[in-house]
Amino acid sequence: MTDTLYVTGASVPDATPKPPRRRNRLTRKVPGGGLLIGAVVPVLLLGLWWLATDVTGTFSQVQLPAPQAVFSAGLGLFESGELFEHMAISLQRVLLGFAIGAVLGLALGALLGLSSIADGLLHPTVGAFRAVPSLAWVPLLLLWVGIDEDSKVILIAIGAFFPVFTAIHSALRHVDAQLVEAGRAFGFHGVRLLGTVQLPAVVPSVFSGLRLALAQAWLFLVAAELLASSEGLGFLLTESQNNGRTDRLLLAIVLLALLGKLTDTLLGLLERKALKTWA
Amino acid sequence: MTDTLYVTGASVPDATPKPPRRRNRLTRKVPGGGLLIGAVVPVLLLGLWWLATDVTGTFSQVQLPAPQAVFSAGLGLFESGELFEHMAISLQRVLLGFAIGAVLGLALGALLGLSSIADGLLHPTVGAFRAVPSLAWVPLLLLWVGIDEDSKVILIAIGAFFPVFTAIHSALRHVDAQLVEAGRAFGFHGVRLLGTVQLPAVVPSVFSGLRLALAQAWLFLVAAELLASSEGLGFLLTESQNNGRTDRLLLAIVLLALLGKLTDTLLGLLERKALKTWA
Amino acid sequence: GSDGGEDEQLETLNIDFATYNPLSLIILENGWLEEELEELDVDVKWVQSQGSNVANENLRAENIHVGSTAGSAALLNRAVGADTHTIMIENQPEWSALVINEDSDIESVEDLEGASIAATPATDPYFFMARSLQEAGLSVDDVEIQALQHADGRQALANGDVDAWAGLDPIMAGAEADGAELLYRNVDFNTYSVVNATGDFVENHPDIAQIVVNVYEQAREWATENPEGTAEILAEYAGIEPEIAEAVITERTNFDIDPVPGDDVYAAMEAAGPFFVENGDVDSQDDVDEALESLFHPEFAENREATDAEGTEDAADEADIEETEE
Amino acid sequence: MISPASTLTEDDVTAPGAATGSSAPASGSGAASTGRPGYTSLDVRLDGVGRSFGEHTVLRDVSLTVAPGEVLAILGSSGCGKSTLLRAVGGLDTGSTGQILIDGSPVQRYDERTAVGFQEPRLLPWRSIYKNVSLGLPRSLSKAEGRERVDELLELVGLRDRASLRPREISGGMAQRASLARALARRPGVLLLDEPFGALDALTRLKMQDLLLDLHAQTGTTVLLVTHDVDEALQLADRVLLLGRNPQDPAAAEGATIARLLEVPGTRPRDRASAELAALRGELFSGLGVDSHTH
Amino acid sequence: MISPASTLTEDDVTAPGAATGSSAPASGSGAASTGRPGYTSLDVRLDGVGRSFGEHTVLRDVSLTVAPGEVLAILGSSGCGKSTLLRAVGGLDTGSTGQILIDGSPVQRYDERTAVGFQEPRLLPWRSIYKNVSLGLPRSLSKAEGRERVDELLELVGLRDRASLRPREISGGMAQRASLARALARRPGVLLLDEPFGALDALTRLKMQDLLLDLHAQTGTTVLLVTHDVDEALQLADRVLLLGRNPQDPAAAEGATIARLLEVPGTRPRDRASAELAALRGELFSGLGVDSHTH
Numbered sequence A, B: 001m002t003d004t005l006y007v008t009g010a011s012v013p014d015a016t017p018k019p020p021r022r023r024n025r026l027t028r029k030v031p032g033g034g035l036l037i038g039a040v041v042p043v044l045l046l047g048l049w050w051l052a053t054d055v056t057g058t059f060s061q062v063q064l065p066a067p068q069a070v071f072s073a074g075l076g077l078f079e080s081g082e083l084f085e086h087m088a089i090s091l092q093r094v095l096l097g098f099a100i101g102a103v104l105g106l107a108l109g110a111l112l113g114l115s116s117i118a119d120g121l122l123h124p125t126v127g128a129f130r131a132v133p134s135l136a137w138v139p140l141l142l143l144w145v146g147i148d149e150d151s152k153v154i155l156i157a158i159g160a161f162f163p164v165f166t167a168i169h170s171a172l173r174h175v176d177a178q179l180v181e182a183g184r185a186f187g188f189h190g191v192r193l194l195g196t197v198q199l200p201a202v203v204p205s206v207f208s209g210l211r212l213a214l215a216q217a218w219l220f221l222v223a224a225e226l227l228a229s230s231e232g233l234g235f236l237l238t239e240s241q242n243n244g245r246t247d248r249l250l251l252a253i254v255l256l257a258l259l260g261k262l263t264d265t266l267l268g269l270l271e272r273k274a275l276k277t278w279a
Numbered sequence C: 001g002s003d004g005g006e007d008e009q010l011e012t013l014n015i016d017f018a019t020y021n022p023l024s025l026i027i028l029e030n031g032w033l034e035e036e037l038e039e040l041d042v043d044v045k046w047v048q049s050q051g052s053n054v055a056n057e058n059l060r061a062e063n064i065h066v067g068s069t070a071g072s073a074a075l076l077n078r079a080v081g082a083d084t085h086t087i088m089i090e091n092q093p094e095w096s097a098l099v100i101n102e103d104s105d106i107e108s109v110e111d112l113e114g115a116s117i118a119a120t121p122a123t124d125p126y127f128f129m130a131r132s133l134q135e136a137g138l139s140v141d142d143v144e145i146q147a148l149q150h151a152d153g154r155q156a157l158a159n160g161d162v163d164a165w166a167g168l169d170p171i172m173a174g175a176e177a178d179g180a181e182l183l184y185r186n187v188d189f190n191t192y193s194v195v196n197a198t199g200d201f202v203e204n205h206p207d208i209a210q211i212v213v214n215v216y217e218q219a220r221e222w223a224t225e226n227p228e229g230t231a232e233i234l235a236e237y238a239g240i241e242p243e244i245a246e247a248v249i250t251e252r253t254n255f256d257i258d259p260v261p262g263d264d265v266y267a268a269m270e271a272a273g274p275f276f277v278e279n280g281d282v283d284s285q286d287d288v289d290e291a292l293e294s295l296f297h298p299e300f301a302e303n304r305e306a307t308d309a310e311g312t313e314d315a316a317d318e319a320d321i322e323e324t325e326e
Numbered sequence D, E: 001m002i003s004p005a006s007t008l009t010e011d012d013v014t015a016p017g018a019a020t021g022s023s024a025p026a027s028g029s030g031a032a033s034t035g036r037p038g039y040t041s042l043d044v045r046l047d048g049v050g051r052s053f054g055e056h057t058v059l060r061d062v063s064l065t066v067a068p069g070e071v072l073a074i075l076g077s078s079g080c081g082k083s084t085l086l087r088a089v090g091g092l093d094t095g096s097t098g099q100i101l102i103d104g105s106p107v108q109r110y111d112e113r114t115a116v117g118f119q120e121p122r123l124l125p126w127r128s129i130y131k132n133v134s135l136g137l138p139r140s141l142s143k144a145e146g147r148e149r150v151d152e153l154l155e156l157v158g159l160r161d162r163a164s165l166r167p168r169e170i171s172g173g174m175a176q177r178a179s180l181a182r183a184l185a186r187r188p189g190v191l192l193l194d195e196p197f198g199a200l201d202a203l204t205r206l207k208m209q210d211l212l213l214d215l216h217a218q219t220g221t222t223v224l225l226v227t228h229d230v231d232e233a234l235q236l237a238d239r240v241l242l243l244g245r246n247p248q249d250p251a252a253a254e255g256a257t258i259a260r261l262l263e264v265p266g267t268r269p270r271d272r273a274s275a276e277l278a279a280l281r282g283e284l285f286s287g288l289g290v291d292s293h294t295h
């Protein structure tokens, strides 16, 4: 019992305190609830699509095929094994290009974000290159690298490079100055300071940059597969568009969106883990 | 004079303290020094280009024209007045699309970054749409919007939307929780809290997103001008690529890079001003 | 990409295939070229061309030695400075026409005055449209041209965004199947499907160029005898319905021509030339004339001798198509 | 007696007057507000309040009633749960158990009837000191009134000539004063202050204490004040709450609770030399584990 | 006497022993190090040090020599420039004028011979307390030695059972102790502490003071200690520096300088009741502008 001298209205109940309430609205109510809720809008859109094509017939088959048509186009390609090949090669290109671009973006972004000399020297050039459209790289790469796998991966790497570069570059300039000073005061500088204070502090920004870069890598894939390819979702997209196969075109779009979303989700998991460690 | 009791080795010189040293290496030595230094690398690249074409002749005229050829191609188009038209219409499209996309990205990013309900509901869908490549939008927009100016601006807005969305969305999730709590404790919530604490705290991230979005707007311009255009730098690019006019192609690339860099620099000035106010 | 060495033995022949060049598909499908080049110890690498512009680009960058284009595109490429030569004619297609919607009240090319037309600049359909207009006493300035990629042009037509479309097969065949109508067709306004080679290749590896032409000859003979088989292969490579492929092959493709680039194709190209200058794609008519004079290398086609390669069942799966690493 | 209009700058080294003479209401009852009309004094009732973080129980069984207008000082060893308790009363913490009533109704999330002076200054780095203090103003105030109040407070905490600076341009003690001014600007029913004077020198500390008492006399607000300074607690508070584990019962459950709850006799300003205060002082120091003779 | 191995938790309410008995060297001369062999004591020489922010002069004409192994307490009103002075000595500030020599050579940017305990805890939010303290370890230490030292320090500052928590999961006072431990882990030639005990309760504060003196006795490091507590200054320091404007000369230039520099007689632990100390106390309080009789 408490040892108060002048207790005023203090009643001390015996009951042990209840465990703390957990407040995870929404997602914790149902197992997998988060997934379900995220599916609401896509399902609605699918329904709309179906209504607009198969039911009301607002659009003709070639303008906008019904969802089933897209599905059966996919089934056809799946059965011939082509679908898997398209997806596999595209995935490989995107992942490779993304990895290369992200690593370079991190390195150059860190360098320019930390060294004002390097920044003054290189930032204008990087900024100008950032403004070269993906489609404009195609003829240049064709000329300089040729039409093999390299040029495709390079193009995707270019796409992935800039978001990562911009994110880390700008985030590094806004790391809490007090923490950086503390790090320096304890004898950290250069790479050690970067690894100890600055990089961890910008982890959220870097991941936002990485996710944009991954999305951009998928965007650049289509341009990359204009570079003399005969496989890949980007190729499927361009070819179907050229041949007027709107069902396959939509299939390619849907698959690109799905694969993009899938890789993004995986990156998101990594992000969550990193944020647990760093933020 | 000081009123010390046990002064130890205290000498008090009369001289008034010198004004504090200013430490702005590099850029402050020469007026316009920052610009000059930023020009070093581009000038080097230009020299390399000139060497590879005009001097050593490693590349043929149609493979990679010399800088002078590009310049004279530009001059030709300039004299006919076409060049200005191409640039003006492209600039207009990019700025309009960027403005629309950025505003929507800010709004939706803020909504999803703050409301976990909206986030659970919409984020997966947004993520999937982000993965649709720019070129894939072309047939879809053609179908839904037609081939007028709207569809081009919409495509550019789509491109500008995602970087802004991602940047603000992820930054909002990492605003200093102590400051947010302080804001709430003083009766701020919803839009007022957003404007008072959260938005200012994410200004650096938002600007990094805006700059990426602007770059992306220029990237999407080329895809947008595949949509039934007869003017614009993207049109010039595609047409020149198709026709094998490598000099004009390079001209278009250089102009896109220059205009991209120019608009980025203007945005950078705005950023600096905003950061002075907010960070 | 380039292998500029002059007396060097060619290790790999880079050659394109394209859905607008059905013979290339037949050769690829049967593995004839690999077979014929085996004894010379030359490998074959196949690269797909999505369109004449892509083939031209790859020829300019010397990423391919042999590439197939429309005749007008071959001329344009040389006129802008590319060192390429037309070595043979693949077929005389009727791949371009002016297309309108079923319910359109446009009845003749003359009615197109003031109309909006979707076309892809610098392609055969574009020149087809320009010549058709000219023939009807109009010029491209009398209509509103919407620059669109081929497939997008069809879409724009279907949406009613444009009044007519300068169409290209096989998209055009698909549109027809969906009810679109051909307003005007004229096989002579199409500028042939031709096969080109880089100057370097023609000069330094004439033996291999000859073999390529010979294999093409074998394919031409096979295609003439097997239109159904050809349509089947086209349908597979182009990813289109078999009926549409059949229509394209039987109705709008003519393999029964003289492969030697000669007067007919010269005339067709000559007619397209002025439009390059009018559009500003080429700076002067002199450039076009000069290009046309030096474009043809007819000797290979003149000396052609159909090969008798046997081919293999799964040649296409074995073939070195650009990215499949085997 | 320090008048509200007297100024203080960091270089001001003149001696202060005696502390404000207003007396607080007696505790132990729902005493009526002593504030001027227009201001509200609210009572705070804690009923079996507890808090655990995961396995680790920090607070348990805290039950007491704070009368309207009362000043309650909270003492306790570092990390014993003082801030946690304050946060629970302000509605900043959703994880606590038991019941907290302000003015008879349960405390809301971020309860508008309270204002918090955090242990850290928590100033918005991108706002000037002036604008940071303005954040604390109640929504109902007109712009002119608000400006007047902020100006007055900045003057009182000695920051008038620093009003336009950013938080990173002022010293630690100045930031703490700005944070105090922000909480005071609110004039809430319940004022929750977490070590508001910790980073201040002796003179400034006295002035700030006077300022708090002045404002309390004016508005009659209820004050919960966390402090480490026993003398400060005895000077300012009507009652002193000592949080801690029960020393008589080492086997008691983990988590701090009310170890002592002492009523401080006399009216403010209190005579530091009084025997009664000395006894309380000893009591509190020994409750904190310190031999008071060394002080 | 508190032994280095004695532990302290936030619930620990037993009374502490007397403070450590080691005596510091006499000031006023380049006294030899009293530290154990292997540790360095460095002297600090300030020569006409000044600092202005834009128009606003904060410090001027600060000249003094701190002997190796000396403990110098720095007092002054809030915002007078104490932190600014400390930062200048640590090489954290590039804007100051005049000369600062450590061990005869000019202070470097982020001088490795110093360690700073900042006024704010400045812990890296993504690192555990253990890892935050490890940041302070000198680079030369082996991993095992480092682990041992951090463990020992965490034990001494009473955070051993919180070693794995993140900064946001500990209380303000705990964060301050972690920050102190980080600075102590360095065992530098010159230790710069900015109000290291400000957020601590009386008992914890005594223990931390003892810890500091213990470490000082062991290593003989030179200590510059900013504090607001006059008694603390008199207990810990060999000399006390009072920063402020010259009260005799109100027309003197803007900016604080040495207002008093007092030698504290006797060896530690000092008797708080001694008349000599009482006189110094009065002197310092009046220098701070406070009538010491109210204390």
Ligand SMILES: Nc1ncnc2c1ncn2[C@@H]1O[C@H](COP(=O)(O)OP(=O)(O)OP(=O)(O)O)[C@@H](O)[C@H]1O
Residues within 6 Å of the ligand: D010, D162, D168, D169, D170, D171, D172, D173, D174, D199, D201, E053, E058, E076, E077, E078, E079, E080, E081, E082, E083, E084, E085, E119
């Ligand atoms: N970056 C800066 N820009 C402008 N003024 C500054 C800056 N840093 C400090 N100052 C000013 O310098 C003065 C001294 O600050 P300093 O932090 O040294 O005070 P202090 O003595 O440590 O005070 P406290 O006891 O409150 O911590 C203050 O008036 C402050 O406004």
Ligand SMILES: Nc1ncnc2c1ncn2[C@@H]1O[C@H](COP(=O)(O)OP(=O)(O)OP(=O)(O)O)[C@@H](O)[C@H]1O
Residues within 6 Å of the ligand: D053, D058, D076, D077, D078, D079, D080, D081, D082, D083, D084, D085, D119, E010, E162, E168, E169, E170, E171, E172, E173, E174, E199, E201
């Ligand atoms: N978010 C959290 N997660 C885990 N533990 C926490 C968290 N917040 C506080 N604690 C724990 O709760 C205890 C009490 O913290 P609190 O801040 O209330 O202490 P305090 O009494 O204010 O101490 P101080 O005087 O040092 O500020 C501490 O032991 C701390 O470790």
Ligand SMILES: [Mg+2]
Residues within 6 Å of the ligand: D082, D083, D084, D119, D194, E171, E172, E173
């Ligand atoms: Mg606390």
Ligand SMILES: [Mg+2]
Residues within 6 Å of the ligand: D171, D172, D173, E082, E083, E084, E119, E194
């Ligand atoms: Mg300070």
